[in-house]
Amino acid sequence: MxxxxxxxxxxxxxxxxxxxxxxxxxxxxxxxxxxxxxxxxxxxxxxxREKFLTAKYGNHQMSLIRKRLAVEMWLYEELKKLYETSPKIEDCNSEEVEVDIDELLDMDNDEQRRRHLQSLLTGAKKSQNDVKKFINDLLDKAKTL
Incomplete structure (x- = not known):
């Protein structure tokens, strides 16, 4: 009215x-x-007038959300490091890799996860040792979720 x-x-x-x-x-x-x-x-x-719904989470749920967010932020930073190029070379065709943590967690075992990640990270600019270290760290962090 x-x-x-x-x-x-x-x-x-x-x-x-x-x-x-x-x-x-x-x-x-x-x-x-x-x-x-x-x-x-x-x-x-x-x-x-739009209405917004806000939710209040319990302490346990908020700690799970924070843990998940910390792993995702770590993942984002590490992917940037793996795919970064030297500042002198501007690569307009830089690849964008999307790693879905939920998809990894749904896989049956670590070997499947490892193969999946290696296939995703084939275009990484860093060495294979750096990629393997990243995969191992990611699998360790995924186990905590």
């Missing part, structure tokens, strides 16, 4: 005694003069 002031409000009848509508308005109390109510569609109100 919308409330607003209207400058042309009348009560729907014309004054019979020759008094103008303006005079009728001025005789009313100042707080009531010129008020009217506009009803608007629900769609308009919904477009204008």
């Amino acid at each position: 919308e409330c607003g002031l209207s400058t042309s409000y009348t009560n729907g009848s014309t004054p019979s005694s020759g008094i103008l509508a303006h005079e009728v308005r001025s005789q009313r109390s100042p707080s009531k003069a010129g008020l009217h109510v506009n009803f608007s569609d629900k769609g308009e109100v919904k477009e204008r």
